[in-house]
Amino acid sequence: MMQEIPLTHILFVSTALFFIGMYGLFTRRNLITMLMSIELMLNSVNINFVAFNKYLFPDNLEGLFFTLFIITIAAAEAAVAIAIIINLYRSHHSIDVEDATEMKY
Amino acid sequence: MNISSILFYAISALILGAGVLAVTSVKIFRAAIWLLFSLIGIAALYFWMQVEFIAAIQIVVYVGGIVVLIIFSIFLTQNSGKEMNSPTMGKKIFSAMAALFGIAFVGNLIAQYEGFAYPSAKPFDPNVAEIGTQMLSTTSHGFILPFEVVSMLLLAAMVGCIVIAMRPKNDTENISLNNNETK
Amino acid sequence: MMNLTLLILIPLLTAVLILLAKGLQQIRVIGLTGAFAQLGLTGWLLKSFLAERAAGNNATYLFESNQTWFKALNINYHIGIDGIALAMILLTSVIVVAGILVSWSMDKLSKEYFFLLVLLSMGAYGFFISLDLFTLFFFLEVAVIPKFLLIGIWGSGDRTKSAMKLALMLMAGSALVMVGLFGIYYNIQSFDIVQITQQGIPVGVQKFFFPFAFLGFGVFAALFPFHTWVPDGHASAPTAASMFLAGISMKLGGYGCLRIAALMPDAAHTYSWIIILLATIAIIYGAFATMMQTDLKYINAYSSISHCGFVILGIGMMNKTSINGAVIQMVSHGLMTALFFAAIGMIYSRTHTRIVAQLGGLLKAMPFISTVFVIAGLCSLGLPGFSGFVAEMTVFMGSWQNPDGAYRLATVLSGASIVVTAVYILRATGRAIMGPISAEHALLADASWNEKLAAVLLIAGILLIGLAPFLINHLIMPSTDAIMVQMSKVIVAK
């Protein structure tokens, strides 16, 4: 049934999502929202993997497993990131990325 | 155009629409909620692709885990109703252009690639049992090694989070001492 | 048979012992002993070299020894000397002894000071005995950094800036050398000078890489316009470092240029007009710039640019006589300029000024030092009886053999520099050594034993070459013949 939707359409969606996430990363000044943007990017990649696996290489489940591991690592990454953000908030009393630019040049 | 297609486009619209709102909304809590919707949309897409296991994981980990974590941290660090500092207009436009360029660029590459036009005819049947077996298998297409490795990573991440997020003891003592002195 | 590695080991051992020593007295005694041991060794080397030659050993390089170093890259520790290298080694060992003698009372961080001096000399020895371009390059750079520290720590004036300028320019030079050497390596698959000479480098490769290697060494040899490290570097350096710098390390450049020209004769022939042009500019320009200097060290530094121009000129003219002249000029200039710097150092340590106008009549207070100064000056202006005459005349004579009008012009212009040399030497001498003496300088002491010994040693060298040039000619002639075999192939072919 889903064959009517070509693979490319799914890929377009994921690509769009990826760059939406990237846009968020570029523009959001709040660290947590930046993190959220990154999650969007990772999710778009997940879609890619699943779609490739399903459409092109159904012989084994490599793409699917990759997705699983990405999700796991994303969780770990998010956890560490949030811990760091919280710590940053303690010292800076702000989680605006523009406030954490002490080191430059 | 059948119902499946319509469903796909609807899901896609949800994912992208919620995604855009998640990265543009001026209130952080709303942004988190939009993110939640977007992630749910992705889960729906997985369902639509008939990879239910991944869809389930998506919901459990992302919706149930990460977004909750994010929301907690928002509560910890932020007045939820407050509007966030917005970036300069120039930056917005530039970033938007960059993103649009990226979409066009990558979309073009995808559209040009012939391989995507000819999907495999073989059936795709990722049942949970199969996934479970492969996950812990050492034979061909077994993922025991990554599984173990990722467990180590999770352990380390946990340790790291604890160390960082826990208020250092010395720090607290110092503060309380200071408080005593001021009294 | 003789193991040339000793030439590196003795300084190394000296350096280690200096690190272990305690107190200025021990350190300097060790340094001097090492330097004298090395001098003795080079003397013995000379003796055995001449004995070998007399016994009919006509190999280009004697005392060769070839050990694999980096096998995978075909880098070998290949050492051996010909007459030219031996002349340079002799020069180095004399200057090292003299340098250590004039630093006798260096009490600021003396351990480090003597250590670096010895390290620098080790680089020079290694450079001169290398027959492998990689080893050569290695030792070339070994000799750079001690200079930086010597000038920067113990120097005077704007020492850090001078040290930095010197180190950077020399490093830039060696970077160029490196590019040139890589070019050779990747077309011959070897760094071995002997092997490369046998195989010959393709002409296209020569033309591309010769400028790099030659200019790179040219920086060391103060080739115009890469000479600007010379004045500041020399002026800021402590006495012994100035002596080493002008007496040894500028010779590294000249020697390198010569080797490069011998390895790539086609390119050298093609570019010889540029080399000669630059050398002539250096000679004239250096001489006129010297004329305007007011500081004794600057005077000698600029005159070094002019004199080293003769080395390059001799190499650029590419005939046997001129190359002979270039080699003799290297030795001669090394001794002479070291002597000059020694004298200036002695004057400076007493009067605390090097400005010519603030000195005067020193001959009265310090006849020995003044005489040394005058002798150095006379040697510099090419007086017969001193080495400078022999060297410069040989270069002129060689250059003149090139019948091309432009080359003739270059020779005449370079010759004109001897007049300018006379002007600046006599101006400095007339002002600083002669004339009335100021009251505060009238009571200063003359040279101490170590200074006298250093000066006598250097003067002996100058006189030996100046009075008996056939000796050094005899030493280097077979080697220049070997170089000419390479070069004449090209010139005949053209």
Add this chain to the structure above:
Amino acid sequence: MSNYLYILWIPLLPLVTFVLLGLFGRKYLSGIAGLLGTASLFTSTILSFVAAKQYFFEDGKVNGVFQKIVALKYTWLEFSPNLSIDLGIIVDPISVMMLVVVTSVSLMVHVFSLGYMKGEERFATYYAFLSLFTFSMLGLILSSNIFQVYMFWELVGVSSFLLISYYFNKPSAVAASKKAFIVTRFADLGFLIGILILGYYGGSMDIGLLIERFTSSSSTQFISITSASFLGASMLTWGLTLIFVGGAGKSAMFPLHIWLPDAMEGPTPVSALIHAATMVVAGVYLVARMFPVFSMSEAALNIVTYVGAASALFAAIIACTQTDIKRVLAYSTMSQIGYMMFALGISKNGGEGGLGYMASLFHLFTHAFFKSLLFLGAGAVIHMVHSNEMKDMGGLRKLMPVTHIAFLIACLAIAGIPPFAGFFSKEEILTAAFHENKIIYGIALFTAALTSYYMFRLYFNIFWSKETTISHHGEGPWVMKLPLIILAACAVGVGFVPFSQFVTADGKPLVTHIDWVFSIAPVVLSVLAILLAARFYKNENDKSDKVVAGFGGLYTAAYKKFYVDEVYLFITKKIIFPFIGQPIAWADKNMVDGFMQLLATITAKIALLIKGLQSGKVQNYALFFFGGVVALSILFIYIWK
């Protein structure tokens, strides 16, 4: 052919003296330095006379021709198989003659200095330098190789430098010595290039070989050097002219003469040695030495002639106006050397036409004695009055009878009054000039008259004029008087030496005779000039001032030495220093070094300029990251596929 190797000892003895006195003089030998120097030179002189006797009277002549004998040849520095500097000893008429002149005059000076320099602090050094000079000069004379000539030429220059600057704490002496050295060095550059030219085309540095090759018009060397030309003149002319430039520098020919008057700052005996008899005639000697080659180039000889004549006249005019007695003598020397030069210039190589050559060297020979006598006499006077200026002198004839007589003899000799030595040699020169070139003859005649005038102006000013105010304290020790007496005897006697029998261009004796009719004109002119000088200067009066006023500008110009010094000063101080030296020094500091600095500055500037890249904002980092991705993608997907 007999062995002349002992001649080697003639220069070597002074060298040994120099080394001994130079190394140990100050500390150990200061007491006997003078005696040591004199003794060694005495030996040399004896040897010279022995050599002269042997050469001229025993075995120098073969088949009626004096031979060029190379007594020693040692390859000292080999440039290439053909070209080398050989240290050699050449024995031929001029070298032997010069040996005698140099050793005798030097000996006289050595003896005289024993008295004159007594009590000097650097007495030993003085003798060391004197020995060095004598050595160099003798080496120059004996050179068989043209590069050897150049070497000793330079050594002569430096020893002259050392002697002139003997009073090193006198700034004027230092300046004079510098000037002498630099000017002659400049000329030596010409000499050097001349040598290079001749050596290149001649294929040798050996004087004998060069002469042999360049005098045979069929030799390949001669053809190649004459066929090669530069700026319209053949390389032969160029080479010889440049060699002559070297000679002109040492011999103080116009316009390279400016160092000579200043060089009088040196001790007076030194002037007698260097600036009268020996070094300054080296140029004449050089041209004579290379004369066969010179004779092959008309143009080069013409240059020699006219430069010589111009110098003779020019110097004589200036000499008339100077008030420093040593300067008068210096200009007189210059004038006399001009005589010798043009005599050479108008000569032919051998035969009757070679009279000029013979005359020139004869004049060199006689001049050496009376000019050194004049200088020593002047030295004695200066020793007495402690001044060089004429106005401080006068009436000294009673205080210094020996000096007075000797000086008078010398003046008569230089004025060419028979039977004094100068008469004979000058006569030969005038005869040669008369036959070859009337213009030169005119100049020579006029110069001869001027010579008599200024010499007697000097003589009267010193010994007559006003009465002395100086209290009597003797004429000096016998060591100062003896040389005066000997030299006076020579000034009288050497004119009778049958010079043309010994020294000629081609080695064949030349028969000459004095044409007494011809000599009337010059002698009468000289006598008239002497009388004029006597009228002006014998007693204190203001006649001379009136004449001076009559000459006006010319006098001032001559007094100011025709402003040649000023021209040189202008060229060096106003042109070379500010327009060559300073710009180069400036360019080195600001352009060449500045360029290196600029590279550093630009690098630092760029580094500063791009520091904004590292903005500290993590979003910008991501943007750059993305930019990098895009750039790489476009570059490698579409452009560099």
Add this chain to the structure above:
Amino acid sequence: MNYTILLHLRQELMLAALIFLLLFIKLGKERSNESILNFINIGLLVNLGAGFCCHETGELFNGMFNTNTIIVFEKNLLNLAALIISMQSYAWLKNNDNMIEFYLLTFTSLLGMFFMISSGNLLMFYLGLEMSTIPLAAAANFDLTKRKSSEAAMKLILSSAFSSGILLLGISFLYGTTGTLNFSIITAHINGNPLQLFAFILLVTGFAFKISAVPFHLWTADVYEGSPVAVTSFLSVISKAAVLFTLVNILYKVFTPLAHTWYLILVVLAAATILIGNLFALRQDNFKRFLAFSSIAQVGFILIGISSSSQAGTASLIYFVLIYIFSNLAAFGVVSVVSALTGKEKISDFKGFYKTNPMLSWVLTIALFSLAGVPPTAGFFGKLFLMMAGAAKGNYGIIIFAALNMVISFYYYLSVVKAIFMDENPHPIQKIAVPTVSKIAMYLCVIGIIATGLLSMVYDYIHSISFGL
């Protein structure tokens, strides 16, 4: 059960065992930091020693894990570096409450690197990469109360998350166009169509980010500056080295069909990296920041070596990394001690350092000379061999460019030496009592710096086990 598994995995297993031991120690009763530190260092030493026995080629888990002589050697290098860092951080860790956690994190990171180097599959590669980064991001924040530390950690985690997003996109397209994650199969499916090229470029940028190649380097300086010195040295030496090893493995063995493309990419990146690294290093005053930019420039040189795609290229890379470990860690060691005991990290603070601390000054100077590539230090050989390897391609333009840049790099290295030896300072850093362990580590580094270059067998051995394209 086959014991070869244990053998092949011995380095990873030992490290994992150490991690668990530490966990137990943490959970157990309190012990003094010193004793634990000594225990850890001994453990690392044993681990290092274990690496040197029995090398053989093999693969496990169906090619997910490869091992061979050179991989074992590479891991040994990382072990060595870890040991040196651990010894040098003695002063800092001794009084640190979170010492054990620090080791837990760094060891996990090291373990991740091991898996990354050994990876035979994109998934393992990705996991290894993340595993080496995430714990370090946490460790970067270990100066918990310092503002700069948390800023650094934030920048590291966000940047690396972004970079891994890009990397994953690339991997996903690689997967999409080749149908496999397995390196041994991918090669056959590489055909260089635009999408694949794009995917490859994204993959390369992921690497470029980790090794801080320009323009993906911007995080480096800030993170190095803010992190504790131990973490900085870990980042600058170990994680960079590991990624470089992996990069060579992947480029040479997997993406062989694209050799020409990545050659050009590497050259472009190398040129930009050297230049920008140098230009920024010129102006730095913070020592760690300075070393960050200098290490960026060093990476540029390494890229030149890698671009040669020859055996000499690999050999010179590994050789250089070995030297780089010694030299950079010697420099960081001094900075670490000074920073831990005085809190001073500025280059200008080091003025007159020689007067008070001659030993440390010499160590630092020798290290800087080695970094600059001055003989007789090993850095000279390392840099020269890299460029010799690069020159073999015949691309002399980049060699000339690099040679000129070396001059700039001399300037800033010598500036530091100048500050130490030549500049006057009325208040120099006071005399520092260096802990014995750190001292040993420093001497080890200095010996390494001198010996690695002059003793040619080191290079010859590396060359003999290296591989080319």
